[in-house]
Amino acid sequence: MIGAAANAGPLVTIAAVGDRNRGALALCGRCRQVILDLHPDALVAVPDDTTGQTSIAPLPALLPHSYRHPDSAPRRLLRFHSRYFDAVADGTKTLTVRWNERHCTGPALAHFENTEHGTLPVEVASVMVKRIDALRCEDLDLTRSGGLERYIANLRDHYPTMPANANVEIVRFRRTAADI
Numbered sequence: 001m002i003g004a005a006a007n008a009g010p011l012v013t014i015a016a017v018g019d020r021n022r023g024a025l026a027l028c029g030r031c032r033q034v035i036l037d038l039h040p041d042a043l044v045a046v047p048d049d050t051t052g053q054t055s056i057a058p059l060p061a062l063l064p065h066s067y068r069h070p071d072s073a074p075r076r077l078l079r080f081h082s083r084y085f086d087a088v089a090d091g092t093k094t095l096t097v098r099w100n101e102r103h104c105t106g107p108a109l110a111h112f113e114n115t116e117h118g119t120l121p122v123e124v125a126s127v128m129v130k131r132i133d134a135l136r137c138e139d140l141d142l143t144r145s146g147g148l149e150r151y152i153a154n155l156r157d158h159y160p161t162m163p164a165n166a167n168v169e170i171v172r173f174r175r176t177a178a179d180i
Helices: 002-007 029-038 082-089 147-158
Strands: 016-018 023-025 043-047 054-058 077-081 095-098 106-113 120-131 167-175
Touching: 023 043, 077 082, 082 106, 082 120, 106 167
Parallel strands: 077 106
Antiparallel strands: 016 023, 043 054, 095 167, 106 120, 120 167
């Protein structure tokens, strides 16, 4: 698995599965660290030992105080629902709000979930962290009446486990012409 991760394109989601009907397994610490070094935005299937259910977690959440080599320059991903492909491609969508994903400025690839669309190169210009209950229309470039309430309701639908006082990231980006 680690060898495949080293030479892969952007690793989007990963799961470890055992033989003999053992189902989903937790990634070991070494695998988590290597994948974090190479693909820090990967999502990981995580089994719950109590319920037997599998959930998806961002890799940094599984290694909250992990080591990051200062010379590491992994290819970063900015995930989007497939409905945003055209707006990102033509440059009209330049802002997104994220929870529990830890984005940073610099080059990234816009990845569109559950679609055949390829990735698009983008540049993350800024990441501002703010409590969700302190968001203002100006933070999100919203001009319509009731827009903030709808936006927050959509965020809560997208992140159903997000706490009421969560810190979210306001990510501003621009589409770039060249691949990174």
